[in-house]
Amino acid sequence: HAKAQGRNQYQFFTQQINDDVSRSLVMENALRKGIAEGELRLVYQPQFCMKNMRLRGVEALVRWQHPEQGLVPPDFFIGLAEETGLILELGAWVMYEACLQGQRWRDEGFPDIELAVNVSALQFREELVDQVRRVLEETGFPAENLVIEVTESTLMQGASQAIGILSRLKELGVWVSLDDFGTGYSSLAYLKRFPLDKLKIDKAFISDLPHDADDSAITRAIISLAQSLNLLTVAEGVETTEQLEYLQALGCDLAQGYLLDRPLWPGDMISRFKAEMHRQVLQDKGGC
Numbered sequence: 028h029a030k031a032q033g034r035n036q037y038q039f040f041t042q043q044i045n046d047d048v049s050r051s052l053v054m055e056n057a058l059r060k061g062i063a064e065g066e067l068r069l070v071y072q073p074q075f076c077m078k079n080m081r082l083r084g085v086e087a088l089v090r091w092q093h094p095e096q097g098l099v100p101p102d103f104f105i106g107l108a109e110e111t112g113l114i115l116e117l118g119a120w121v122m123y124e125a126c127l128q129g130q131r132w133r134d135e136g137f138p139d140i141e142l143a144v145n146v147s148a149l150q151f152r153e154e155l156v157d158q159v160r161r162v163l164e165e166t167g168f169p170a171e172n173l174v175i176e177v178t179e180s181t182l183m184q185g186a187s188q189a190i191g192i193l194s195r196l197k198e199l200g201v202w203v204s205l206d207d208f209g210t211g212y213s214s215l216a217y218l219k220r221f222p223l224d225k226l227k228i229d230k231a232f233i234s235d236l237p238h239d240a241d242d243s244a245i246t247r248a249i250i251s252l253a254q255s256l257n258l259l260t261v262a263e264g265v266e267t268t269e270q271l272e273y274l275q276a277l278g279c280d281l282a283q284g285y286l287l288d289r290p291l292w293p294g295d296m297i298s299r300f301k302a303e304m305h306r307q308v309l310q311d312k313g314g315c
C-alpha cells in the first residue's frame with residue numbers, strides 16, 4: 028500500500044516537474060516568438076517634481092501584447108527573459124523603442140522631458156555603453172534626457188566593474204538612477220563610489236506612509252542620505268494625497284504613482300503634454 032502510495036507520489040512529482048519544465052519551455056518559445064513578431068509594447072508613467080508638481084519625465088515600462096493572453100505585465104515574463112538570456116534582445120528593443128518615442132515627442136514639439144529606461148543585471152555589462160551610444164545616435168534622442176534605471180543588486184553583483192560601466196555611461200551624458208532602493212543588499216560605502224544621480228525609494232516603503240513608524244523612519248533616512256550624497260530622490264508607488272504631502276514635507280524631489288498617473292499609452296501621453304504646456308504658460312519655469 029505504502030509502496031503504491033510512494034509510487035503515486037513519485038509519479039505525481041515527476042508529472043509536476045514535466046509540467047513546470049514544459050510550461051516554461053512553452054513560455055520561453057512564446058516569448059521568443061513574441062519578441063520576434065513585435066508583440067512587445069511600451070507604456071510610460073509620468074514623474075513629477077514635488078515642488079510644483081510639474082511633469083519632469085516618464086518611465087518606460089514594457090508590456091507583452093500576447094495574441095491570446097492579452098496584455099501581460101512584466102512581472103510575468105522579465106524573470107523568464109533573464110533566465111533564458113532573452114532579456115538582452117528584449118532590453119535592446121526597449122532601449123531603442125523608448126528613445127525613438129522620446130525623440131518623436133520632441134519632434135512634435137512637446138516639452139523636453141526625461142525618459143527613464145530599466146536595465147536588467149544581465150544587460151549591465153560593457154556592451155551596454157556602446158548600445159546606448161548607438162541608440163542615441165540612431166534616434167537623435169539627447170543623452171542628457173535619458174535616465175538608466177538599475178537596481179542595487181545589479182550594481183552589487185560586480186561592484187568594481189559596475190563603477191566602470193556607470194562612469195562610461197556618465198561620459199555619454201546620460202543620468203543613472205538606483206531603482207527599488209532599500210530592498211536589496213547595498214553597501215553604503217559603495218553607494219558613495221557609484222556615480223549616481225538619483226535614488227528611487229521602493230514602493231514597499233511608501234505604501235504605509237505616513238502611519239507606519241518604521242517605514243516613515245526608513246523613508247526619512249533614505250531622503251537625508253540621498254541629500255548628503257547629492258542625489259535626487261524619487262518616490263515610487265505614490266497612491267494617496269497623504270503620502271504625497273508627507274513626502275513633500277520630507278523634501279523628496281520627485282514622485283511617481285497611481286495618484287498622479289498610471290502608466291500611459293504613448294497616445295495618452297499627448298493630453299498630459301498639452302496640460303503641461305498650458306501650465307508652462309501660467310507658471311514660471313523651475314522645479315527640481
Ligand code: C2E
Pocket residue numbers: 072087088089100101102105118121145146147176206207230263264265266283284285286290
Ligand atoms: P519598477 O522599475 O520599479 O517600476 C515601477 C513599477 O511600479 C511599475 O510596474 C509601475 O506600473 C508600478 N507602479 C507605479 N505606480 C504605482 C502605484 O502607485 N502603485 C503600485 N502598486 N504600483 C505602481 P510594472 O510596469 O508592472 O513593472 C514592474 C517591474 O518590471 C519594474 O519595476 C521593472 O523592474 C520591471 N520592468 C518593467 N519594464 C521593464 C523593462 O523594459 N526592462 C526591464 N529590465 N525591466 C522592466
Ligand code: MG
Pocket residue numbers: 086145176206
Ligand atoms: Mg524602474
Ligand code: MG
Pocket residue numbers: 206207227229263
Ligand atoms: Mg522601482
Ligand code: MG
Pocket residue numbers: 207229230
Ligand atoms: Mg519596483
